[in-house]
Amino acid sequence: MPINKKIRELQEKREKVLLGGGEQAIEKQKAMGKRTARERIMALLDENSFNEYDLFVEHDARDFDMDKKSLPSDGVIIGSGTIYGAPVAIFAQDFTVAGGSLGLMHSRKITKIMDHALKMRMPLIGINDSGGARIQEGVNSLAGYGEIFFRNTISSGVIPQLSVILGPCAGGAVYSPALTDFVFVVDNISKMFITGPEVIKTVLGEEISMEDLGGARVHSEITGNAHFFALSEEECFEQIKKLITFIPWNNSQKARNFEPGEPKPEYNINKIVPEDPTLPYDVKDVIRAVVDNSDFFEIMELYAKNIVIGFGRMGGRTTGFVANQPLEMAGVLDVDSSDKAARFIRYCDAFNIPIITLVDLPGYLPGVDQEHAGVIRHGAKVLYAYSEATVPKLTVILRKAYGGGYIAMSSRHLRADFVFAWPSAEIAVMGPEGAANIIFRKEIMTAADPDGMRKQKVDEYKTKFANPYVAASRGYVDAVIVPSETRKFLMHSIEVSENKDVTMPYKKHGLPPF
């Protein structure tokens, strides 16, 4: 056979497989508002950067007449490419082929690219769109999932792992995304649950739609399983690309530096925080007033809004931000916000990203529901995460830092490298009202005018203790700074922390409270 003919033969074979589940299945996919697996990869990666592997892999199932069926590429596409020049390994399940169901060879393609990503120390992106286990392949299908979960765990903290849910992801399959660093969901397209509406109806007689059970909004607002919410696949891909610019390729590198830029003048840092500690403001405005170009990339925007997390750049360097949000639930720490912050702190620590913490919180949320939901155990995650983190840790106390909240929010005592406080800072064991009521209880109760006496004692406490100077006199605060000096102090601190090196005692691993 002449070589030309052989090349033609290859091209014909390719063309056949590239059609996936065929035109009809593709039409169905489009009718659901979804792109095909290959279109998704092309939309996400730099132009012409995708190299596909295992195009000709086929399943070898024999039971239930499976030997008579051909499933192109076994329902999943794998390969590698680049995003803004950063290398990424990628797999995308193809719903047009047997509903993207996971059989043995399908799983082997996924684990092949996972092994590749780990070996080459590059980020892994998984696009999930699958009906679940391929029932005809029985325990082989379960084995496939297990092999994926194992690799997710082993790669955790070594290479960034991103999961994109662009279709159903149900049953055991949900545990791969749950083990990865960031989960992206799209409104009306993503569906994640352990047991679906059918099972719930059979067992309980309760009717619920897929969307209300495990849609994108549910996982972004209620469960906290998703980190990025988008209204369309396009918006979702933009979020992924942006995230890739903020994170390093693996845990032995730092994120790429970008050209620094000044914050926008519309964020006037002197005018954001009201003096009265009971009045709200949007702490994201403070972040925007200090980061390069006022560009703050928020993570888990819709979940536990009382704490804000995300990335920005300081002088071109990627920096993680953790900030109490007085606008939402007065910025308290509670079960959900502790969980959200702790995981992000550990992410930054794993991938060499300095952490800036902005503090303004009245303490922990009181309530039976919080205590019974385990706020002790969940709250401890924040202490654990900050204490074990060895990346540069910078803290700015904007206003309130009361009680346990003061300790938890990257205090000196948990080894913050630099602690700054604004003149408006109130660093105290509790708020002036509560403290005065306890300390001056007798005086207040026996006074001729208890309310007048209470007010007098609260004012007395405020003047004496509700300030940054008591903590500064002990060296717990390194510098009391004017708000407009914040960016300068933070940039300098990050610069001098570039070669921070601390050694922790040897251990196999710690035991964080989860």
Add this chain to the structure above:
Amino acid sequence: MNKSKKLGFLNIDTSLYQTRISNKFQNRKPYEPADPRIILSFIPGIVLDIMIKPGQLVSKGEDLMILDAMKMQNKLKCIMNGKVKSIAVKKGDKVSKGTVLLELE
């Protein structure tokens, strides 16, 4: 500042903070101490059998019902000596977690 959601007040250590109140906090159930005389389903399932009748005297350890859940037939045993005041379910009922099954007195 996004003013789409109204501000409320949250009391922390006797200070009132002006802030947005989350749906989760707003919709939380006030705490009620558990009443040992009210027997609730501890798992979602189907009432497979009821061994007692209203008014019947029951003793600690006696079988009250069988709740079929997660492919297991769970025998619900009486935790005290008493009398069956009322039964809130019938054979074949599907119950969710926390549904009242019967009341003792």
